[in-house]
Amino acid sequence: MFFNYIKIAWRNILRKKMFAFINVIGLAVGISTCFVMLLMIDFENGFDRAHVAGDRIYRIYSSFSGAFTGTNRGTVTGAGPYIRDNFTQVEKVTQFFDMGGNKVTIGKPDAEPVIFRDGIKAVVTDSSFFDMFSAYQWIAGDPKTSLNGINQVVLTETAFRKYFGNEVSFADQLGTTITYRDSIATTLTGVVKDIPFRTDFKFTDFISVATAEKFMVRLNDWRGTNSGHQTFIQLKPGTTPSDMTPMLAGLQAKYKETHAENEFQIEYLLQPLSDLHFNPELGIFNSAGDVANKSTLKIFALVALLILSIAAINYINLETAQATRRAKEIGIRKVLGSSRANLVLQFLSESLLLPLVAAALALPLSQFALLFFDDFVSPDMSLNLTDPATIGYLAGLVLAVGLAAGVYPAFVLSKFLPVKALKSQIYTEKGKSISVILRKTLTIFQFTFSQILIACCLLMIWQINFLSDKELGFKKDEIVVVSTPWRESETKKERLLNELSSLPEISAISVHDDPPSSDGWSSDIFKSYNKEGNELIHDVHMKRGRVDYLSFYEIEMIAGRLYLPNDSLKEVVINEKFAGDMGFQTPQDAVNRQVSRGDKKYTIVGVVKNFHNRSLHSEIDPMVIVYKEDGGDIALKLDAGGLAEADAVVDKIKAVWEGVYPDHPIRYQFLDELVNNFYESERRTVKLASTATIIAIIISCLGLFGLVSFSTIQRTKEIGIRKVLGASVGSIVKLMSRDFLTLVVIASLVAAPVAYWLGMKWLEDFAYSIEPGVLLFLLTGVVALLIAFATVAQQAFKAATENPVNALRNE
Structure with missing residues (x-):
């Protein structure tokens, strides 16, 4: 009996090839999207899950507050012996x-x-x-x-x-x-x-x-x-983590004994082993790569599930729309003794067969997706069809999609009364109304989701363009930063500088510890006094370089002068932000004032205009720039000719490097690329979001195309009569398009506030961002309308230009 159901289901699929094609393509894309996301989630969740007693293993990390605020995944080295001697609830350290x-x-x-x-x-x-x-x-x-x-x-x-x-x-x-x-x-x-x-x-x-x-x-x-x-x-x-609170307090008190003079406090906290792979604030280990973001995985999983849902919606819409075409089949089956249960099984068999065919197509699509997103997924992740979990995920998706997409059509079609079915009078007014409302609601849902993706994707692209184009306050183009080996002699570094300066393609050289903006930084606690004589505590970022640091990077000095090339003078240059934090009304007021760092006092000799020392996720920090002769980085400014042939210049730099440091591989980076890399995660997200948007639009349009095609077939005779009575092609296209485009407009109104809320939540991660305006949502709505109109109008125009005689002869 089961194989008979499959045979009949296959024949029904072949009889309506166009609608089967629409469903299979939509389901294949939806299943592959969801399948890849399941593999990604399973992969990321699989890290360090099999350690013995892993649920009882915790990392102790440090959390600072006060003058210095932040977290550090490490501890002082004295923590281990103290824990062994004093933590009675700890089994191993x-x-x-x-x-x-x-x-x-x-x-x-x-x-x-x-x-x-x-x-x-x-x-x-x-x-x-x-x-x-x-x-x-x-x-x-x-x-x-x-x-x-x-x-x-x-x-x-x-x-x-x-x-x-x-x-x-x-x-x-x-x-x-x-x-x-x-x-x-x-x-x-x-x-x-x-x-x-x-x-x-x-x-x-x-x-x-x-x-x-x-x-x-x-x-x-x-x-x-x-x-x-x-x-x-x-x-x-x-033992629970909360049981450890008194013991951790003892560890904090021990730390405080050594740091009684500090203007900050420390708190020791526990991080479960299972959280190591997912905590972006703490990271994993030094040089261990990026963590997996649970929130991002959840969002992508939701997007994949919604994409799969709109593919299933296409199936439901097309099957319920075609109910009248199967009415006589249902009536005859019931007259011949078929029960409703048998009919439900028949339709469910058909709904499961389509996802099976789609799954076969989804496998190569999934493999392509893993290759396409190679910069997003781990290189250790692969599509392994011998893995029981992978097979289980695929089988589960096929079963879930088949049942979810087929249950409603199966139960709706199987309940038709045989007499009305044989007369093609299958709907009461109420039943027809419910079916139409369902189809319209599902279509609105499809285009709402698509427009939310379009709006969010446009917002992300505009924000990244804004970040890339924003003036940072220093020169970042045409500069190569080379990191010199640690613990090598200064003699070798000076030899390297001399040989690099002889290259005609290099117009200027600067030696420092860090460029103006980098992914790492140094900070310390500085003290100052306001006009009332009150002590102020500042967490200040530090830059160290030779006297050419500011001129090399074209950082504007707005008050005072540059420090002199002498470490013993203890002169510093600060930025506007630091001057403002100290309470000075103008940058000039800060010149010749003193700040202290530990027991050392420094004189402020100049103030520079604010520049962004970190990514635009963060606000500008208070900063001091101090003199240092032997920095670890060498910055090289290429002239116009050198920039045009950057690869050839880099080859020359490498040749000079190998002559000085033959045992050390060169580490270099163009400064503009370093700055752009701050937003690499966002670019990968945009790539994924753009792909999801295109997929959602394609699947939605496929469904809309199917509904319009079926509507055109149903209204063939009506269109013929209208043409005979003088209706123009334009009026018929308008008539056929109006109802569908109205649904897209409603979807736009629903999508706008949701997309605005999601966009604002995403922008919260940036200290500097664009403001989503009306233009974003107007553009989103117009794009959706144009896409929908192109889908609908193509079929409507085809129907409107058919010979009306053929339409009137159609039975």
């Missing part, structure tokens, strides 16, 4: 200290040493790390002693194979010397397997904690908080 990028040298007998620089994530820790994160399985070495002594290192299996190759046994290499940063020689004492599930713990080299001071890590220290100093605890069974 571990600390590790991220060493960042490292140069690794592998010494081999009778061969030149092999040097590695890329893909190295070294941390200093002890055996407690592997005790808490037991997913690292030991291959070689003793877990209890491999990190107990000084100058010991344990590698992951991947790092071991990278350093020694695939043909070497693990045990044979124990005792090998591995040198870090040219001078820190360690002995290989163990090898562990990589974590077998998705994880953010992608560390490769584990160096014994007794070696910490060689990496300039002070153990049991309470002075500085570093984002690379991580502290994790595992609570005892039955």
Whole structure:
């Protein structure tokens, strides 16, 4: 019986090819969109979910308030020993200290040493790390002693194979010397397997904690908080985070003993292990990449679900609109003894068959989507049809779409009375009215959603254009910033400067720590006194550079002068924002005033016009610019000829670099690209939103095209009579288009306030933004009307230009 239903369903699909095509295309796009989103959500939610007792593991992080406000994912190094001695509800404690990028040298007998620089994530820790994160399985070495002594290192299996190759046994290499940063020689004492599930713990080299001071890590220290100093605890069974509040208060009090003079307070808080991958404020680990944003995933999931919904709406609309064409089939089936249940099964079989066909088309579309959005999804994410979860998601989507799209048509069509069905009198006035209202409501929903996407997408594009075009207060074009190696001699840097200055394509050079705007910054607490003599506390951003810093970046000086090239003079230049925060009415009033930083006093000798030192997500910060001779960055200004051949100039810069620093890969970036990268996340969002908008419009138009086509078929004779009676083509197109375009206008009125609210919520993340005006929503409505009119008018014009004789002969 079931196969009979499938056979009949397939014949019905073939009999109405155009409507089947519309449904299959719409469902395929909707299913692939939803499928890819499900894969993305599953992928992001899969990080670090399989750790033993993972639900009881927490990271301790620092939250500052007062003169300095912010959070830091790290702690002081003294936190770990204090917790071991005083936290009675803690089962395990571990600390590790991220060493960042490292140069690794592998010494081999009778061969030149092999040097590695890329893909190295070294941390200093002890055996407690592997005790808490037991997913690292030991291959070689003793877990209890491999990190107990000084100058010991344990590698992951991947790092071991990278350093020694695939043909070497693990045990044979124990005792090998591995040198870090040219001078820190360690002995290989163990090898562990990589974590077998998705994880953010992608560390490769584990160096014994007794070696910490060689990496300039002070153990049991309470002075500085570093984002690379991580502290994790595992609570005892039955202990809740709230139970830890008194103990964390004790940790805070211990910190305060060392920082009694500070003008800020610290609070230690717990972050669940499951939150590491999703917290944008704290991030994951140093150099661990971007976090996944839960809110963004939820929004994209909602958009994907709505796209799938409008594809299902097309099916419902077209099936209920075609009810009269199947009336006699239903009547005959009922007269011959078919029950309503059998008819429902028949229609549900048909509604499930279409999504199955659509799913086959959705798979290549999904693969294309993953490639198209390669800058948005993780490179580790793929479409794996052997994965049971992937198959389950696809089967679930097919079943859900088939039932959701087919239930209403099945139950509506199956309830027709046989006598009325055979006479094609299937609707009472009430029934017909309900069906029409449903179709109109669903069509309004489709175009409301489409217009919300259009408006939001336009808003995002305008905002990003605004961010890209806004004057930042400094020169950012035609400038290349090169970062010099850490701990290299100043002699090499001066040699590099001399050779770069000889290149004719470079018109100016500046040495500093950071360009005017960057993704990293330095800040400190400064004190000043207002006119009444009251002490003011300021959290101030700092820039350090030589005396050419302001002129190189064309930053405008509005009062006073530049600092002199002498560190001992303690002269600073500040920005307008800092002068205003100190209470000065004019920039000139701040000149020759003093500010203090710790126990050092500085004289303000100049004030510069405000410039944006961070992305436009943030307001301009109070800032000081101080003299520094030996900055870590070299900025190169290209002349007009050099700019025209930027790639050739970069090749020359690389050649000079390799002559000075042959063992260090060059790190450089064009400053305008660095600034534009502030908004890379928003650009990816626009790319996704634009694609979703186009998909929603296409699916909505497909549905509208189907409804217009069916309406035209129903009104064929009416159109013929009107033409015979003298109606023009224009009047017939107007008649056929009016009802559908009215629905689009209603959708515009519904979409405008929703899109405005969503747009304003998105713009809250920016300190500087555009104001969504009436033009945005007028443009959105006009675009939607034009798209809908083009869809409707094409069919209406075709019907209006048909020979009326053929229409009047049609039975």
